[in-house]
Amino acid sequence: MTNVTTTHIPQAVTTPDTAAGVAQFLSPVVVDLTALVVNGKQAHWHVRGANFIGVHELLDTVVAHAQEWADLAAERIVALGLPVDARLETVAAKSTAGSLTPGFQQSQVTIAEIITHIDAALVNVKTAIDELDAIEFTSQDVAIEIARGLEKDRWFLFAHIAA
Numbered sequence: 001m002t003n004v005t006t007t008h009i010p011q012a013v014t015t016p017d018t019a020a021g022v023a024q025f026l027s028p029v030v031v032d033l034t035a036l037v038v039n040g041k042q043a044h045w046h047v048r049g050a051n052f053i054g055v056h057e058l059l060d061t062v063v064a065h066a067q068e069w070a071d072l073a074a075e076r077i078v079a080l081g082l083p084v085d086a087r088l089e090t091v092a093a094k095s096t097a098g099s100l101t102p103g104f105q106q107s108q109v110t111i112a113e114i115i116t117h118i119d120a121a122l123v124n125v126k127t128a129i130d131e132l133d134a135i136e137f138t139s140q141d142v143a144i145e146i147a148r149g150l151e152k153d154r155w156f157l158f159a160h161i162a163a
């Protein structure tokens, strides 16, 4: 029987510098998307007015996507061997998205606020795409996938208030 040992297995799939670069640019994406999960639900619960049911249900889709993409970015960092900090207090301190108006809102207000939230996240996603171009393509691809999805969700929201 083969003597099983892990001593010959490389400790990491990339260099420490590459892992650190990926963590630097994907961590803000994890934070902003985690904030969008929380604020998207807040918006889902408090939206009222025109196209209520469509906006209410679309916001749940936005939340589900944000959760999925936060996980995608976070697990890319962890796959390269570094930890992620998306604790509640870290997200509150570091999210660039700003805050929503509390309480019930008419749907055009809710939509505008969530689009602003998405646009703030997209700034960090686009920075990740630009910077990871010189660091690691596999992680850049994660950021590109997230940008494509966020921009589609932004379109779905914006179409409710577009002329």
Ligand SMILES: [Fe+2]
Pocket (backbone or CB within 6 Å): 044, 060
């Ligand atoms: Fe719900």
